Amino acid sequence: MQADVLIVGGGGAGCSAALHLAKRGVRVVLLERGLVGSQATGVNYGGVRQQGRHPAGIPLARKSREIWSRITELTGADVEFDPCGHLKLARSEAEEAELLRWNALAAEHGLHPRMIGRNAIRERFPHFSDVVIGGSLMEEDGSANPRLLAPALARAARAAGATILEHHAVTELAHDGAAFDVRANGTHFTAPWLLNCAGFWGGAIAARFGEPVPVEKLHPNMLVTEPLPYFLRESLGVVGGDLYLRQIPRGNVIFGGGRGESDAAISVTRPRPEAAFGAMQRAIAVIPRLAHAMVIRSWTGTDGEMPDHFPVLGPSRTTPGLVHAFGFCGEGFQTGPGVGAVLSELVMDGATDVPLEAFDIGRFTAAPGAV
Amino acid sequence: MKVVVVGAGPAGIRAVEQLVRAGVTPTWIEESPDGGGRITQRPPAGFTRSAAALYGADAGRARRLHATLDAMKPRTDWRPDTLVWNIRPQDRVLHTQTDGAAQAEVPYDALILCTGAMDRVLPLPGWTLPGVTTLGGAQVALKAQGVGIGAKPILVGTGPLLWLTALQYAKAGAKPALVLDTTPFLTKAWQAAGMMWNAPTFLRGIGIMAALRLRGVPIAEDATPLAIEGVEGATALHWRDAAWKEHVTPCDAVALGWGLKPESQLADLAGVPFDYDALQHNWVPRRDAAGRAPVAGVYMAGDGAGIGGAEVAELSGARAALALLADAKLPSDAALTAHLDGRLRTEARFRAALERAFPYPAKLAARMEDSTPVCRCEVITAGELRAAAAADAPEMNRAKAFSRIGMGRCQGRLCGTPAAEVLASALGVTVAEVGRLRGQPPVKPIPLQQPAA
Amino acid sequence: MTATRLLDQDRPGLIFTVDGVEVPARQGDTLLTAMLTAGLGHVRTSEFGDGGRAGFCWMGACQDCWVQVAGQGIRRACTTLVQPGLEVIRR
Numbered sequence: 001m002q003a004d005v006l007i008v009g010g011g012g013a014g015c016s017a018a019l020h021l022a023k024r025g026v027r028v029v030l031l032e033r034g035l036v037g038s039q040a041t042g043v044n045y046g047g048v049r050q051q052g053r054h055p056a057g058i059p060l061a062r063k064s065r066e067i068w069s070r071i072t073e074l075t076g077a078d079v080e081f082d083p084c085g086h087l088k089l090a091r092s093e094a095e096e097a098e099l100l101r102w103n104a105l106a107a108e109h110g111l112h113p114r115m116i117g118r119n120a121i122r123e124r125f126p127h128f129s130d131v132v133i134g135g136s137l138m139e140e141d142g143s144a145n146p147r148l149l150a151p152a153l154a155r156a157a158r159a160a161g162a163t164i165l166e167h168h169a170v171t172e173l174a175h176d177g178a179a180f181d182v183r184a185n186g187t188h189f190t191a192p193w194l195l196n197c198a199g200f201w202g203g204a205i206a207a208r209f210g211e212p213v214p215v216e217k218l219h220p221n222m223l224v225t226e227p228l229p230y231f232l233r234e235s236l237g238v239v240g241g242d243l244y245l246r247q248i249p250r251g252n253v254i255f256g257g258g259r260g261e262s263d264a265a266i267s268v269t270r271p272r273p274e275a276a277f278g279a280m281q282r283a284i285a286v287i288p289r290l291a292h293a294m295v296i297r298s299w300t301g302t303d304g305e306m307p308d309h310f311p312v313l314g315p316s317r318t319t320p321g322l323v324h325a326f327g328f329c330g331e332g333f334q335t336g337p338g339v340g341a342v343l344s345e346l347v348m349d350g351a352t353d354v355p356l357e358a359f360d361i362g363r364f365t366a367a368p369g370a371v
Numbered sequence: 372m373k374v375v376v377v378g379a380g381p382a383g384i385r386a387v388e389q390l391v392r393a394g395v396t397p398t399w400i401e402e403s404p405d406g407g408g409r410i411t412q413r414p415p416a417g418f419t420r421s422a423a424a425l426y427g428a429d430a431g432r433a434r435r436l437h438a439t440l441d442a443m444k445p446r447t448d449w450r451p452d453t454l455v456w457n458i459r460p461q462d463r464v465l466h467t468q469t470d471g472a473a474q475a476e477v478p479y480d481a482l483i484l485c486t487g488a489m490d491r492v493l494p495l496p497g498w499t500l501p502g503v504t505t506l507g508g509a510q511v512a513l514k515a516q517g518v519g520i521g522a523k524p525i526l527v528g529t530g531p532l533l534w535l536t537a538l539q540y541a542k543a544g545a546k547p548a549l550v551l552d553t554t555p556f557l558t559k560a561w562q563a564a565g566m567m568w569n570a571p572t573f574l575r576g577i578g579i580m581a582a583l584r585l586r587g588v589p590i591a592e593d594a595t596p597l598a599i600e601g602v603e604g605a606t607a608l609h610w611r612d613a614a615w616k617e618h619v620t621p622c623d624a625v626a627l628g629w630g631l632k633p634e635s636q637l638a639d640l641a642g643v644p645f646d647y648d649a650l651q652h653n654w655v656p657r658r659d660a661a662g663r664a665p666v667a668g669v670y671m672a673g674d675g676a677g678i679g680g681a682e683v684a685e686l687s688g689a690r691a692a693l694a695l696l697a698d699a700k701l702p703s704d705a706a707l708t709a710h711l712d713g714r715l716r717t718e719a720r721f722r723a724a725l726e727r728a729f730p731y732p733a734k735l736a737a738r739m740e741d742s743t744p745v746c747r748c749e750v751i752t753a754g755e756l757r758a759a760a761a762a763d764a765p766e767m768n769r770a771k772a773f774s775r776i777g778m779g780r781c782q783g784r785l786c787g788t789p790a791a792e793v794l795a796s797a798l799g800v801t802v803a804e805v806g807r808l809r810g811q812p813p814v815k816p817i818p819l820q821q822p823a824a
Numbered sequence: 825m826t827a828t829r830l831l832d833q834d835r836p837g838l839i840f841t842v843d844g845v846e847v848p849a850r851q852g853d854t855l856l857t858a859m860l861t862a863g864l865g866h867v868r869t870s871e872f873g874d875g876g877r878a879g880f881c882w883m884g885a886c887q888d889c890w891v892q893v894a895g896q897g898i899r900r901a902c903t904t905l906v907q908p909g910l911e912v913i914r915r
Binding site: 250 | 872897
Binding site: 035042077147148151155224225226227250263268270271273277280281283284290291292293294295296297298299 | 749769772773819
């Protein structure tokens with residue numbers, strides 16, 4: 001099968017790329033090993049969060065946030081996006097100082113979170129314990145349902161003319177100098193462009209083209225409670241990131257912190273009880289009323305993590321037509337729609353308005369002394 | 372060698388018996404305070420009914436099981452009131468919670484899962500009303516608590532438990548207002564020959580039906596339950612008879628049950644693959660005839676490994692323990708092994724006939740009204756599930772992701788079977804093709820507040 | 825709904841409370857039995873606006889009878905035995 005662009009990986013980035021490209025009339029084929037949105041995009045916390053990101057990542061997050069604001073119109077589906085605000089909590093004066101430091105940086109990038117002091121936070125959030133001494137509220141941040149995003153993008157991409165092939169695991173990859181030849185599920189696919197959106201497994205694709213990178217597996221440890229009376233609109237985080245927590249309007253509290261694990265022998269990922277207990281303890285420390293709730297389910301999945309916590313996003317240094325977009329280090333749900341737009345711009349316009357220097361794969365493969 | 376047996380029903384009791392006989396001291400974990408299983412469950416202290424009064428024709432078997440249970444407890448590391456809520460097979464560790472709170476990690480070299488079964492249900496409009504229970508629930512109420520779910524209940528479903536429960540209620544003084552069997556008489560009659568593989572059980576079933584008729588209990592076969600009516604609780608059943616005439620029968624409670632489904636969440640978490648058993652109409656964990664799972668060190672027995680009934684549970688429990696012992700090069704009784712293999716083969720023929728005689732009414736499930744809640748935990752309707760199918764959910768876990776079916780406290784235990792029928796029908800594929808809901812820990816809810824270590 | 829005491833009910837009586845109201849029960853009753861035979865009708869309220877729930881399976885499987893018990897946290901009514909003075913709060 002011949003295409004203009006092949007995409008490997010049906011997460012948020014890949015599906016968004018397929019949609020953006022198809023809307024510009026490109027013949028695009030997306031190959032997904034399982035079902036779209038089964039890995040990092042589908043199992044994460046669902047945070048649509050700019051707050052707390054490294055300044056180098058803010059332009060991409062802002063571009064993506066702009067797409068999120070029209071995600072319903074873009075996908076024709078309700079992915080439960082709610083700009084409910086992201087409240088990052090400080091549990092010590094050092095953490096409060098960290099919030100202030102980031103807020104000053106963010107202002108230079110056009111983001112304007114608001115500090116909430118000890119008394120104000122007590123008044124506005126009576127469910128918090130005394131452990132919380134302050135917080136920073138990013139009002140335009142929020143959350144969405146991670147289970148719905150990739151399927152919605154894929155559905156819209158299909159409607160726009162993209163070919164989305166699920167249960168198509170890539171078994172061979174080659175480039176003859178002009179075009180890629182990809183074999184998946186017994187079929188050959190050829191195209192001059194290949195977008196590597198394969199999450200953790202993106203590392204193997206990069207290595208295949210002579211660009212090995214030190215990508216590791218990241219398994220977010222997620223939990224959900226039974227439905228509780230609705231008491232919390234904002235999505236919560238803490239300085240240090242060892243707890244994130246939100247309540248959906250149906251009442252369930254979704255929270256995470258720490259890492260799950262994978263079992264290579266039977267190819268599954270599992271949440272880890274030790275991590276779960278830690279997150280449960282920290283959740284109760286912040287919101288004592290959760291002591292009277294039950295955890296009804298836990299889960300994890302696989303994302304890719306880079307040692308410097310930046311993704312690999314941008315053109316290959318070895319292979320013309322190859323563009324990488326993987327290793328989003330647990331922050332790819334928010335950026336997924338934006339990454340897809342960036343990829344479509346790189347293919348169609350040869351440039352994008354988002355600075356990608358920090359994400360260049362060359363930082364691992366070209367620089368002397370790189371890993 | 373660290374051996375753990377999970378469950379102290381008939382399968383667990385007989386497994387432990389063989390292990391102890393071979394000189395192994397297993398850790399024995401049971402979720403309830405006592406053990407004994409569902410069919411032969413003992414009431415709490417203070418109840419005085421005799422075994423004959425409690426278990427009827429099963430009294431002898433119950434007495435023998437309880438004697439073994441009591442004899443084995445002190446010869447094992449007995450852990451009652453203990454839920455196994457997670458397994459880490461790669462490290463061979465179980466995570467347990469005792470008495471609703473205290474956490475422990477229990478390592479194992481070999482594990483026998485005897486996790487039992489529960490009723491298989493068919494959601495009806497009104498099935499979440501107070502006063503509606505499972506058939507098993509109606510029976511447990513009577514046996515373990517001496518109470519009826521109502522004074523004039525209606526029992527709905529199919530299978531031996533429907534008839535047995537009806538007679539038990541009639542004898543206890545709560546004569547059922549109706550016994551509604553969705554299976555036509557002829558379907559059952561056709562399987563009579565096959566059921567002679569266990570003649571005593573079959574003849575007992577015939578006797579129960581006759582006794583109910585003698586007592587004047589209204590019986591409807593080949594009938595269709597349409598809705599449970601009521602506001603604060605169930606007050607009537609709206610149903611249709613075999614001639615398509617509709618009725619509204621008043622009642623004060625309704626019990627529902629269409630056979631059993633394995634409680635196999637732990638096998639799932641242990642990494643055991645599942646196969647669809649078209650005859651049983653259930654997904655069952657894969658095991659060989661002796662109970663070995665394809666996952667090293669994991670064995671399964673009893674209804675949790677595929678529905679066979681209480682007698683088969685005893686046989687398969689002993690058989691799985693013998694398999695474990697043989698695999699570990701420990702002394703095991705070869706003659707008993709051969710005897711059990713023969714008995715299990717015969718019982719399998721009986722079971723096959725029984726499943727054909729009392730089929731799950733898959734078509735009723737598939738045709739469920741859009742407004743009927745399939746998932747009672749999260750109140751997700753058949754219509755919402757069909758919308759998920761329309762939004763391109765080709766299998767159950769994707770349907771769960773889209774619709775929240777099976778995401779509630781029970782984790783799809785109840786809705787899994789009927790939801791698969793609704794989804795398969797909406798997609799125009801077989802129920803095997805839509806798969807099953809994956810197990811996720813915790814197997815049952817655990818409190819956020821953990822006791823200080 | 826009201827569950828009906830039929831057999832084996834010659835057991836010592838006791839009093840516990842549900843939502844602060846005294847309720848009679850018998851030793852050996854589960855919370856579910858005690859609450860439903862006392863005519864309380866339901867043991868919890870569905871979070872999704874479809875009324876009261878009174879358990880379903882009576883054997884710890886359906887997870888539809890969780891109640892709050894003072895000093896013990898959240899408990900399944902069908903698998904928890906009643907004790908004199910126990911304080912149950914319906915959720």
